[in-house]
Amino acid sequence: MGMTIITESDPSALARRGAGIFSQIAAEGVALRGRFSVALSGGSTPRPIHRMLCEEPYLSTIPWNRTYIFWVDDRFVPANDSASNYGAARSDFLDRVPIPEKQVHPMPVDLALEEGAVAYQEELVRFFQTRPSEMPVFDLICLGIGTDGHTASLFPGQSTLSETQRMVVAVRGGDPYVDRLTMTLPLINNARQIVFLVSGKKKAMILKAILKGPPGRFPAQMIHPVHGNLTYILDREAASMFNP
Numbered sequence: 001m002g003m004t005i006i007t008e009s010d011p012s013a014l015a016r017r018g019a020g021i022f023s024q025i026a027a028e029g030v031a032l033r034g035r036f037s038v039a040l041s042g043g044s045t046p047r048p049i050h051r052m053l054c055e056e057p058y059l060s061t062i063p064w065n066r067t068y069i070f071w072v073d074d075r076f077v078p079a080n081d082s083a084s085n086y087g088a089a090r091s092d093f094l095d096r097v098p099i100p101e102k103q104v105h106p107m108p109v110d111l112a113l114e115e116g117a118v119a120y121q122e123e124l125v126r127f128f129q130t131r132p133s134e135m136p137v138f139d140l141i142c143l144g145i146g147t148d149g150h151t152a153s154l155f156p157g158q159s160t161l162s163e164t165q166r167m168v169v170a171v172r173g174g175d176p177y178v179d180r181l182t183m184t185l186p187l188i189n190n191a192r193q194i195v196f197l198v199s200g201k202k203k204a205m206i207l208k209a210i211l212k213g214p215p216g217r218f219p220a221q222m223i224h225p226v227h228g229n230l231t232y233i234l235d236r237e238a239a240s241m242f243n244p
Contacts, residue, residue: 149218
């Protein structure tokens with residue numbers, strides 16, 4: 001596993017870097033494997049990146065017809081709810097790029113919660129054509145970090161952190177404190193590229209604890225790609241309490 005820390009001057013520069021990495025990995029995925037598979041996260045930090053993706057130079061260089069989008073986690077709310085990660089991504093860029101609808105895979109919120117977790121895992125198995133016990137390999141997984149050290153919807157102290165078999169689980173937590181679906185650590189850690197996007201002064205203290213403190217205290221510290229690479233893209237405020 002390789003880890004890279006990139007510090008940009010401000011959120012706009014972070015967004016440009018993130019969009020550039022998205023575009024680069026997309027092109028590499030299509031060139032090497034004929035498609036690009038990515039799992040997105042929610043929160044405020046990736047939204048400027050998503051908006052950039054439907055502008056040049058990214059709009060015309062990303063191979064949208066061979067891009068397949070999934071979600072790392074989502075709140076168990078309708079797509080038109082302001083808390084929906086899928087709904088935010090559709091508003092920010094999915095409705096404005098030429099990606100076929102069948103290549104967008106939101107987490108199911110029209111089933112019972114546990115049924116939704118099972119259904120999304122089955123969808124992953126179908127797409128990647130893996131055995132049920134085999135973890136798929138995404139080209140790119142994008143993550144954020146909460147002020148409590150959570151990532152995806154994997155929260156401190158929850159039993160889901162020790163899950164070893166399932167790809168997707170139902171949880172309850174976070175802010176807002178609602179039901180959610182989330183990918184598990186074994187699935188996330190199997191990706192070829194994992195990128196953390198971290199912005200703002202309010203993330204500085206937890207970021208220092210994650211990167212410089214003792215391991216194993218926070219879910220974000222449990223992101224260890226099995227075969228892939230881990231990249232942190234920070235802005236100056238988020239990186240202000242430690243020296244990369």
